[in-house]
Amino acid sequence: MRITSPVMARNDDIAAENRRAFRLNGLLAFNIISSPGAGKTTLLEALAGELGPEMAVIEGDVKTRRDADRIVRAGCRAVQIETGGSCHLDAAAVKEAFSALDKRKPFKYLAIENVGNLICPSAYDLGEHIKVGMLSLPEGDDKVLKYPSLFSRIDVLLLTKTDLLPHMEFDMDRVERECRSLNPGVKTFRISARTGQGMADLCSFMRSRWESL
Amino acid sequence: MRITSPVMARNDDIAAENRRAFRLNGLLAFNIISSPGAGKTTLLEALAGELGPEMAVIEGDVKTRRDADRIVRAGCRAVQIETGGSCHLDAAAVKEAFSALDKRKPFKYLAIENVGNLICPSAYDLGEHIKVGMLSLPEGDDKVLKYPSLFSRIDVLLLTKTDLLPHMEFDMDRVERECRSLNPGVKTFRISARTGQGMADLCSFMRSRWESL
Numbered sequence: 001m002r003i004t005s006p007v008m009a010r011n012d013d014i015a016a017e018n019r020r021a022f023r024l025n026g027l028l029a030f031n032i033i034s035s036p037g038a039g040k041t042t043l044l045e046a047l048a049g050e051l052g053p054e055m056a057v058i059e060g061d062v063k064t065r066r067d068a069d070r071i072v073r074a075g076c077r078a079v080q081i082e083t084g085g086s087c088h089l090d091a092a093a094v095k096e097a098f099s100a101l102d103k104r105k106p107f108k109y110l111a112i113e114n115v116g117n118l119i120c121p122s123a124y125d126l127g128e129h130i131k132v133g134m135l136s137l138p139e140g141d142d143k144v145l146k147y148p149s150l151f152s153r154i155d156v157l158l159l160t161k162t163d164l165l166p167h168m169e170f171d172m173d174r175v176e177r178e179c180r181s182l183n184p185g186v187k188t189f190r191i192s193a194r195t196g197q198g199m200a201d202l203c204s205f206m207r208s209r210w211e212s213l
Numbered sequence: 214m215r216i217t218s219p220v221m222a223r224n225d226d227i228a229a230e231n232r233r234a235f236r237l238n239g240l241l242a243f244n245i246i247s248s249p250g251a252g253k254t255t256l257l258e259a260l261a262g263e264l265g266p267e268m269a270v271i272e273g274d275v276k277t278r279r280d281a282d283r284i285v286r287a288g289c290r291a292v293q294i295e296t297g298g299s300c301h302l303d304a305a306a307v308k309e310a311f312s313a314l315d316k317r318k319p320f321k322y323l324a325i326e327n328v329g330n331l332i333c334p335s336a337y338d339l340g341e342h343i344k345v346g347m348l349s350l351p352e353g354d355d356k357v358l359k360y361p362s363l364f365s366r367i368d369v370l371l372l373t374k375t376d377l378l379p380h381m382e383f384d385m386d387r388v389e390r391e392c393r394s395l396n397p398g399v400k401t402f403r404i405s406a407r408t409g410q411g412m413a414d415l416c417s418f419m420r421s422r423w424e425s426l
Binding site: 035036037038061062063064066085087115116117118119120136138139140142143145146147148149161164167168 | 248249250251274275276277279298300328329330331332333349351352353355356358359360361362374377380381
């Protein structure tokens with residue numbers, strides 16, 4: 001779908017407001033984009049185990065409040081956005097959700113879980129500091145060049161479900177190489193939220209990015 | 214994203230033209246919708262092995278011609294649509310691709326592989342006879358109620374990558390039950406293109422639907 005430019009200009013204005021609000025609250029914000037089922041919520045549950053109440057989460061879904069409930073059970077504040085059909089979050093929805101987050105106790109990290117979709121969310125700035133693209137091994141190692149609008153824009157590439165590598169063919173080097181060919185500065189991590197592989201490195205990265213805010 | 218109704222009315226008109234053209238050519242057309250990496254192309258390769266030149270394929274991707282090349286190597290005619298950013302196929306793109314398919318030797322089945330996306334393609338009639346929704350086990354068994362616009366509209370639900378069941382938690386009964394709760398008439402199959410599980414049943418279903426055209 002073509003996006004008309006007045007819509008995008010309005011989105012960019014609100015995203016800039018969000019970015020200022022996040023900074024005033026001392027928050028590092030990251031926008032996580034992947035296909036449905038790549039493991040966004042599972043990753044956030046694992047991060048909640050590491051970061052606890054230092055992190056808050058805005059959850060985007062077309063329908064249901066299941067993901068916010070999972071995050072709250074894992075120990076973090078969470079607000080759910082139900083888009084009711086829309087295939088991506090926009091800055092206005094994030095602004096509204098952020099205003100609804102309980103800020104009485106301070107936190108450092110704001111995770112925004114976008115709607116499961118490898119295409120439409122990539123075009124919308126939400127005001128985040130870090131755009132994270134996630135690709136799970138079962139999706140196949142041919143996806144970077146098929147979905148260049150996302151993979152050329154991300155700051156961080158997470159390869160997830162690495163515990164499944166013995167059960168499928170997937171060339172992690174190829175994916176990272178193709179992503180760097182679009183996007184030389186991308187930072188990459190190989191993660192299994194199930195086994196914990198790579199989680200410590202990811203948390204260190206986030207802490208150091210927060211320190212340099 | 215909201216779809217304005219003149220766009221949808223125009224799409225529906227062209228979809229009706231497509232449906233007439235498919236019927237005049239004696240074709241059963243199916244529109245396959247899933248997340249990226251759920252196994253659409255791999256399923257079509259496996260179907261190509263069963264149906265050979267009886268099937269032709271229209272491949273939709275945002276970018277690259279890789280999938281059409283895979284289908285041709287598997288023994289079927291294929292035409293690639295590169296949407297160049299659009300997150301779904303529409304009837305006009307399918308009409309153009311269909312006109313480019315070689316029809317000198319007759320065929321029976323027209324597979325349309327939609328862009329990998331669980332949201333936007335669900336709203337667009339392409340003129341198909343059968344709308345197929347595919348969900349791979351690694352995506353998780355919570356997806357039906359999170360993406361109701363697709364799962365309430367499909368004629369056939371394919372659960373794919375069933376060979377991975379020993380390596381993950383996935384309740385196939387739950388998914389089929391939730392899909393039937395939205396969509397009582399849905400027909401379901403459990404498939405592994407890798408091991409061949411379920412492929413014979415799916416082919417029988419397609420042959421019988423072709424017979425009753």
